[in-house]
Amino acid sequence: xxxxxxxxxxxxxxxxxxxxxxxxxxxxxxxxxxxxxxxxxxxxxxxxxxxxxxxxxxxxxxxxxxxxxxxxxxxxxxxxxxxxxxxxxxxxxxxxxxxxxxxxxxxxxxxxxxxxxxxxxxxxxxxxxxxxxxxxxxxxxxxxxxxxxxxxxxxxxxxxxxxxxxxxxxxxxxxxxxxxxxxxxxxxxxxxxxxxxxxxxxxxxxxxxxxxxx
Amino acid sequence: xxxxxxxxxxxxxxxxxxxxxxxxxxxxxxxxxxxxxxxxxxxxxxxxxxxxxxxxxxxxxxxxxxxxxxxxxxxxxxxxxxxxxxxxxxxxxxxxxxxxxxxxxxxxxxxxxxxxxxxxxxxxxxxxxxxxxxxxxxxxxxxxxxxxxxxxxxxxxxxxxxxxxxxxxxxxxxxxxxxxxxxxxxxxxxxxxxxxxxxxxxxxxxxxxxxxxxxxxxxxxxxxxxxxx
Numbered sequence: 001x002x003x004x005x006x007x008x009x010x011x012x013x014x015x016x017x018x019x020x021x022x023x024x025x026x027x028x029x030x031x032x033x034x035x036x037x038x039x040x041x042x043x044x045x046x047x048x049x050x051x052x053x054x055x056x057x058x059x060x061x062x063x064x065x066x067x068x069x070x071x072x073x074x075x076x077x078x079x080x081x082x083x084x085x086x087x088x089x090x091x092x093x094x095x096x097x098x099x100x101x102x103x104x105x106x107x108x109x110x111x112x113x114x115x116x117x118x119x120x121x122x123x124x125x126x127x128x129x130x131x132x133x134x135x136x137x138x139x140x141x142x143x144x145x146x147x148x149x150x151x152x153x154x155x156x157x158x159x160x161x162x163x164x165x166x167x168x169x170x171x172x173x174x175x176x177x178x179x180x181x182x183x184x185x186x187x188x189x190x191x192x193x194x195x196x197x198x199x200x201x202x203x204x205x206x207x208x209x210x211x212x213x214x
Numbered sequence: 215x216x217x218x219x220x221x222x223x224x225x226x227x228x229x230x231x232x233x234x235x236x237x238x239x240x241x242x243x244x245x246x247x248x249x250x251x252x253x254x255x256x257x258x259x260x261x262x263x264x265x266x267x268x269x270x271x272x273x274x275x276x277x278x279x280x281x282x283x284x285x286x287x288x289x290x291x292x293x294x295x296x297x298x299x300x301x302x303x304x305x306x307x308x309x310x311x312x313x314x315x316x317x318x319x320x321x322x323x324x325x326x327x328x329x330x331x332x333x334x335x336x337x338x339x340x341x342x343x344x345x346x347x348x349x350x351x352x353x354x355x356x357x358x359x360x361x362x363x364x365x366x367x368x369x370x371x372x373x374x375x376x377x378x379x380x381x382x383x384x385x386x387x388x389x390x391x392x393x394x395x396x397x398x399x400x401x402x403x404x405x406x407x408x409x410x411x412x413x414x415x416x417x418x419x420x421x422x423x424x425x426x427x428x429x430x431x432x433x434x435x436x437x438x439x440x441x442x443x
Contacts, residue, residue: 009270015277022284059262060322084265086309087319088334089327107269108305111276111298113284137335 001124004029004044006037006063007052007082016050016110023113025120032056034066041074047124052107053083053090064090071102078123082107088138092212095128099205103129103165127165128208135163138212148193148211155189158182159211162204246418247353254316254352261316269308276301317359325355329362329380336366338375344382350389354441357416358382358391361423364408365393365435373397373433389441394434401427409435 003025007013010032017027029040033056041049049070053063067079078101081094091104103123109115109131119129139160151159161171171182186207195206276298283294312318320328325346333340349355362380369378375397383390403409403425413423421439 009266009274011274012270012277015274015281019277019281019284022281054265059266060318084269084309085318086306087331089319089323089331107273108276108302111273111280111301113280 001048001120002026002028002044002046003048003050003120004031004037004040004046005050006031006034006040006055006066007050008032008055008059009052012052012110016116019110019113019116020120023117025117034062037066038069038073041070041077045074046077048078048080048120050080050082050110050120053081053085061090064094067094067102071098075101078102078126080105080119080123080129082110086133086137088134088212091130091134095130096209099128099208100126101128103127104131104134105129106131106133122165127167128205129165130163130212132164135160135212138163150192151189152185155185155192156211158185159189159207162186163208163212243418243420247420250353250415250418254356257316257356258321258352261312261318264308264312264315265318269305269312272301272305272308276305316356320355320359324349325358326382328355328359329382332359332363332366333380336378337370339377340366341377341379342382343379346382346384346389350441353419354389354439357412357419357421357439358389358437360412360415361391361435361437362393364412367408368401368435369393369395369397369433372401373399375432384441387440387442389439390436391439392434392436394432396432398429399427399431399433400429401425401433 003020005013005016005020005027007016013030013032017030020027028044028046031037031040037049037051040046049067051063051067051070053061055062055066063081063083067081070077070079080103081090082105083090084107086106094104095102101123103119105116105119109119122129139156148156157175158171161174166174168179168182168186171177172179175182190203190207193207193210195203195210279294279298279301283291283298286294317328317331319331326342330342333342350358366378366380369375373395375395378393378395381390381392381394383392403413403423409423409425416423416437416439419439421437423435423437425433425435427433
């Protein structure tokens with residue numbers, strides 16, 4: 001696995017690089033701003049770009065914009081955005097258009113090696129990873145009547161895991177359910193959300209978006 | 215003739231004094247506006263320092279702990295992981311603090327997005343209606359944001375409401391923010407309350423803050439803020 005890291009704080013960037021290198025990941029480049037990042041992705045074609053959301057010059061959402069550009073110009077590179085902001089809006093902006101090979105992770109997760117590796121591997125494998133804390137933030141809102149309200153607790157739990165980008169297998173493992181039970185819940189959730197004929201992948205994405213958008 | 219002259223002198227003096235008062239008042243008003251604008255710029259700076267200073271350092275610290283944990287034996291790794299838990303709590307608390315000082319979402323995405331995020335975080339159903347259009351000056355956006363934030367906080371704390379709504383409207387150079395709930399009513403702007411502080415901030419923008427809250431008829435907090443266009 002080949003990775004580039006973009007973060008304008010050298011200590012953070014080097015810390016992440018060391019943690020990854022010690023765990024067998026190849027860090028091919030470290031950058032401090034969006035332009036250098038885009039050039040590096042073009043030249044190195046890494047599997048994954050780890051991108052901090054705040055970068056020079058304005059330290060607002062340069063990283064997010066760079067991430068979008070990588071996604072449209074270099075679709076072979078998966079993007080994992082690291083963010084200080086527990087704001088679902090940023091995460092949705094990032095994934096909404098094409099929820100694959102992309103992720104939004106809270107910044108502090110990078111220090112947990114198993115969480116970082118898990119997220120990196122999943123986006124590289126084409127999944128969409130959304131930080132658990134962001135999903136919780138979305139879950140916490142109470143809303144007017146909508147189809148999501150019709151879902152059972154179990155169905156919602158499964159959708160939340162789907163929103164994090166887990167496969168059916170992953171959901172089975174997390175909730176200790178049989179594949180058959182999980183499939184039944186998913187079918188029932190799709191039906192309640194009015195999502196019918198489509199490829200399985202697309203239905204998952206539609207269901208997750210319906211769930212996240214409320 | 216003498217008395218006519220004296221009267222004329224008095225009238226002239228009055229005119230002069232009134233003009234002086236008017237110009238002083240305008241100066242006070244302008245300086246109050248500048249004070250609010252300076253305080254807002256300072257908020258922005260503090261928010262940035264929290265993110266780029268303290269938070270970065272804590273992430274760096276956690277990275278060092280994580281690196282040691284990945285090399286350590288199981289017992290030591292568990293202890294280091296607990297230390298990382300503490301660091302992560304600190305990061306989360308700083309994040310909340312920074313959001314209260316100057317919400318990043320407001321700066322990056324504007325008033326509607328920031329108010330919608332507020333509504334989402336409020337633990338009761340809140341609908342947000344209306345549009346604002348183009349971005350507005352910082353003090354106007356912050357003022358409007360704080361009205362919504364403070365009013366929704368009060369709804370949760372005091373109103374026993376089942377739902378609330380926020381209306382944002384921009385018309386003829388005035389930005390209106392209305393926050394309405396269906397709770398117990400009877401609210402007022404108490405001297406040292408958050409709303410009183412907010413009213414001071416709004417008055418510096420020549421804005422008004424009004425609260426309507428008859429017992430059992432819910433509460434409406436409305437602010438009208440001149441916004442130039």
